Every structure is written in structure tokens, then in C-alpha cells.
Amino acid sequence: MKPKILIVEDCVLLAMDLAELVQRDLEAEAVMAMNIKDALRAANDNVTLAFLDIELPDGESYPIARTLMTMGVPFIFISANESASLPDDLTEVPFLPKPVVPSRLIGLAKALVES
Amino acid sequence: MDIEVRNGRPAPNEPTGSLGIWDVDRLRFATDAAGVALWSWNVDTDKITLDDRGFDLWGIPRAPNVTFEELSARIHPADLDKVRAAFAATREHLGAYETDFRILLGEEVRWISARGRGDDQGMIGRLMYGIFIDVSVRRHAEEAREVITGEMHHRIKNLFSLSSALAGIASRSTTTKEEMARDLMRRLMALSEAHELIRPDSTMQSAARELSELLTVLLKPYLDDDVSKNRVTISVPRMLVGEHSATAVALVVHELATNSMKYGALSVPTGNLAISGLDQGEDVEINWLEYGGPTVISPPHVAGFGSRLVTSSVEGQLGGTITVDWAPQGIAAKLKLNKVRLGA
Numbered sequence: 001m002k003p004k005i006l007i008v009e010d011c012v013l014l015a016m017d018l019a020e021l022v023q024r025d026l027e028a029e030a031v032m033a034m035n036i037k038d039a040l041r042a043a044n045d046n047v048t049l050a051f052l053d054i055e056l057p058d059g060e061s062y063p064i065a066r067t068l069m070t071m072g073v074p075f076i077f078i079s080a081n082e083s084a085s086l087p088d089d090l091t092e093v094p095f096l097p098k099p100v101v102p103s104r105l106i107g108l109a110k111a112l113v114e115s
Numbered sequence: 116m117d118i119e120v121r122n123g124r125p126a127p128n129e130p131t132g133s134l135g136i137w138d139v140d141r142l143r144f145a146t147d148a149a150g151v152a153l154w155s156w157n158v159d160t161d162k163i164t165l166d167d168r169g170f171d172l173w174g175i176p177r178a179p180n181v182t183f184e185e186l187s188a189r190i191h192p193a194d195l196d197k198v199r200a201a202f203a204a205t206r207e208h209l210g211a212y213e214t215d216f217r218i219l220l221g222e223e224v225r226w227i228s229a230r231g232r233g234d235d236q237g238m239i240g241r242l243m244y245g246i247f248i249d250v251s252v253r254r255h256a257e258e259a260r261e262v263i264t265g266e267m268h269h270r271i272k273n274l275f276s277l278s279s280a281l282a283g284i285a286s287r288s289t290t291t292k293e294e295m296a297r298d299l300m301r302r303l304m305a306l307s308e309a310h311e312l313i314r315p316d317s318t319m320q321s322a323a324r325e326l327s328e329l330l331t332v333l334l335k336p337y338l339d340d341d342v343s344k345n346r347v348t349i350s351v352p353r354m355l356v357g358e359h360s361a362t363a364v365a366l367v368v369h370e371l372a373t374n375s376m377k378y379g380a381l382s383v384p385t386g387n388l389a390i391s392g393l394d395q396g397e398d399v400e401i402n403w404l405e406y407g408g409p410t411v412i413s414p415p416h417v418a419g420f421g422s423r424l425v426t427s428s429v430e431g432q433l434g435g436t437i438t439v440d441w442a443p444q445g446i447a448a449k450l451k452l453n454k455v456r457l458g459a
Binding site: 011015 | 269272273275277278279281283284287359363366420423424427428431432
């Protein structure tokens with residue numbers, strides 16, 4: 001079965017770019033969510049990996065991050081925010097600054113899925 | 116003669132020469148006018164004497180003298196170490212110094228600048244002299260500017276993210292470099308036009324704009340200066356489009372217009388486009404109707420990037436719905452948008 005990757009990003013263009021990368025380079029299914037509410041719902045549906053933007057229209061994505069942690073689903077923060085501003089319990093989470101370098105994202109995603 | 120005038124203190128109403136003007140009373144007028152508070156500091160006893168304005172500035176009751184420790188109770192905790200260090204180093208400091216710090220007066224944060232001279236210059240007896248001045252207005256303006264700079268930085272980073280996403284998308288959805296450049300540039304132009312309209316003011320507040328105005332700007336390339344010759348008509352209810360939604364609206368309108376230019380009414384001089392709107396209370400329905408163009412043949416890549424972008428923008432970003440009907444007589448798109456979301 002294809003792995004399923006959750007993309008939480010409120011900018012349509014960025015989300016679609018990531019979705020294309022997921023489909024093409026990771027041969028995975030992309031599930032998109034643009035706010036915390038939709039992301040929390042989508043996270044419960046057998047997600048293999050998640051990409052999380054931090055600033056979303058209904059707040060910061062930390063509740064999604066903590067839910068994923070409890071579920072044991074690996075995820076990557078992708079944000080223009082500095083990684084230094086992450087809450088203490090989330091500083092160990094892999095962080096990629098925007099703009100994302102596709103090869104780095106793909107490499108990191110593969111490593112997280114395999115481990 | 117000059118010395119006599121200086122020591123002789125002529126009456127305040129009859130100053131003679133430039134030196135006579137600056138007697139104590141007149142100096143007081145000048146410092147009051149400038150909002151300057153005076154202090155003196157005994158380097159042996161560390162006693163500080165303030166004038167009335169000084170007590171008012173610090174918000175402390177009048178007393179013959181105060182100590183640094185009494186004043187420091189007012190100083191913002193974040194600035195205290197800095198002020199303490201500056202105060203301790205005052206006498207070793209060569210020449211004039213200036214230390215700005217915050218004090219707390221209940222809810223109010225006041226910026227004070229302490230100015231004087233170090234190295235025992237101008238010491239009379241055991242007393243050093245200097246001034247305090249309220250620099251809150253300037254400092255608060257600087258703080259506001261920092262917030263704006265931060266916001267600008269954030270927006271610029273977002274813009275780079277968007278641009279690189281667009282470049283990635285263009286590279287995957289085209290086959291030649293010319294095609295890719297055209298694709299990338301036209302999407303960047305659409306975003307640029309949307310930004311131009313919603314351009315934030317000096318406090319980074321973006322003005323919401325009329326939907327009709329936004330549509331007019333976005334479709335400008337297809338509009339004729341002579342209204343009677345216009346192939347494109349825009350008639351929508353009065354409605355505001357906010358900053359976030361403007362980008363999504365720009366992308367959607369842009370994709371629909373590009374489609375029309377390739378396959379629909381805007382591909383031939385005789386074709387027409389009518390955009391109309393219907394206020395439905397919470398929602399607004401916008402109808403994009405093409406007619407008079409060539410017979411529309413649904414393109415093979417109808418589920419291509421452009422149409423996915425339109426769908427995602429409308430559903431994801433605007434919380435609405437869109438249907439595009441590739442009818443042979445003309446493309447018809449029906450958008451349903453939430454007015455509150457549109458204003459955001």
C-alpha cells in the first residue's frame with residue numbers, strides 16, 4: 001500500500017508544490033489540510049508522515065505536532081519561522097526553513113519513513 | 116565687562132548681551148520648554164538630587180535627595196543590569212555619555228535618556244551634573260518600526276517560498292524552458308498585481324478592496340479603454356476582499372483567464388466574457404460566462420495543475436466551491452464564496 005503523507009500548509013501554492021513532490025519523488029499519497037481542525041481529523045487516518053507549517057489561520061500547528069507524537073507518526077516542521085522559537089517539547093523535531101529545498105525534504109522524509 | 120555681566124545677574128527683564136540671557140531663571144525656561152530634567156550626583160555619598168521635573172519624570176515623591184537604589188526600583192527589570200553597569204562605569208567613561216533605558220510607571224513604559232559627562236569632567240566639588248530626558252516618543256516609534264521590519268521580513272520570506280514553489284510547479288508542468296518561463300512569469304505577475312492592490316500601508320495594515328476593483332485590475336489586459344468596445348463586463352455586488360483572499364482570488368481569476376485565452380472566448384477577437392455576481396446573504400455567487408468564442412473542446416489536461424490550483428484555492432483558501440463547465444458554446448464557471456472569508 002502506498003504511504004500516506006499529510007501536508008499541513010495554508011498557502012495553496014506551497015501545499016500543491018509539496019503534494020507534487022510527495023507524489024512524484026516519494027511515490028506516496030498526499031493528503032492536504034489547511035488548518036488545525038482539518039489536520040487533526042486527517043492525522044487519524046493512517047498517516048505515515050506529516051509536513052507541518054507552523055502558522056495556520058486557526059493558530060500554531062503545535063497541537064497537531066503533539067497528536068502526531070502521541071501516535072508515533074514522524075513529522076517535519078516546514079516554516080519561515082525560526083526553529084529557535086519552537087516550544088521546549090518540540091525542539092527535537094526536524095525543521096526545514098522555507099523556501100524548502102526539495103532534495104533536502106525528500107532525503108529527510110525518506111530517512112524518517114525508513115527508521 | 117562680560118565677567119561683570121555674568122556675575123552681576125541683571126534683572127530678568129533686561130538682559131544685556133548673550134551671556135546675561137542665561138541666568139538661572141531663563142535657563143529654567145529653556146529646560147522646561149525642552150522637557151529636560153536636571154540631576155546632580157555626589158560621587159562620595161552617591162546621593163542624587165533631582166529637580167521637580169526629574170521627580171515627575173520618575174514618578175517618585177519629592178525628597179531632598181534619592182539614591183541609585185531608590186531609582187532602580189522603577190527601572191524595567193530587563194534594563195536594570197545595563198543601567199547599573201553604566202552607572203558604575205560613569206566616572207571612568209571618557210567624555211559625554213548617553214544611556215537610554217525603560218522605567219515602569221504602573222502600566223506605562225517610559226523611556227528615559229540619562230546624559231552627562233564622565234571622567235570627572237565638569238565636577239564641581241564632589242558633584243557631577245547631567246540631565247534626564249523623556250525619549251518615549253522616539254523609542255516607541257523605533258519599537259513600532261522593528262515590529263514592521265519583522266513583519267516585512269516574514270512577508271519577504273513568504274514571497275521567496277511562493278516563488279520557489281511556483282518555479283517547482285512550472286518545471287513539472289511544462290516541457291520546454293520557454294513554456295516554463297512563461298508559466299512562471301504569468302503567475303508571478305498575477306500575484307504582483309494582487310499585491311499592488313492590497314499593498315499594506317506604513318503600519319503594515321492592508322486595505323481591503325472592492326471585489327469589482329480587484330477583478331478589473333486582474334482582467335485589465337483584456338479590457339478596452341473604450342468601455343463601449345469592451346469584450347469583458349464585470350458586474351458584481353459591492354463586497355470587500357481582504358489581503359489573504361486577494362491572493363487566492365488573483366490566482367483563480369488568472370487561471371480562468373489563461374484558460375479562456377488558450378481555449379475559450381478570449382482566444383478570438385469576437386469572444387466575450389461576462390462576470391456577474393449574486394448576493395446570497397452569507398455567500399456570494401460569482402458567474403464567469405464566456406460566449407461568442409470558438410467551439411470549446413475540453414482540453415486533455417483538464418485535471419492539470421491550473422485547474423487543481425483553482426479548486427484548491429477556492430475550497431482551501433476561500434472555503435467555497437467552484438464548478439467549471441467546458442460547454443461547447445463557452446466556458447462557464449460558477450463560484451460560491453463565503454463573504455466573511457472573502458473579507459479576510
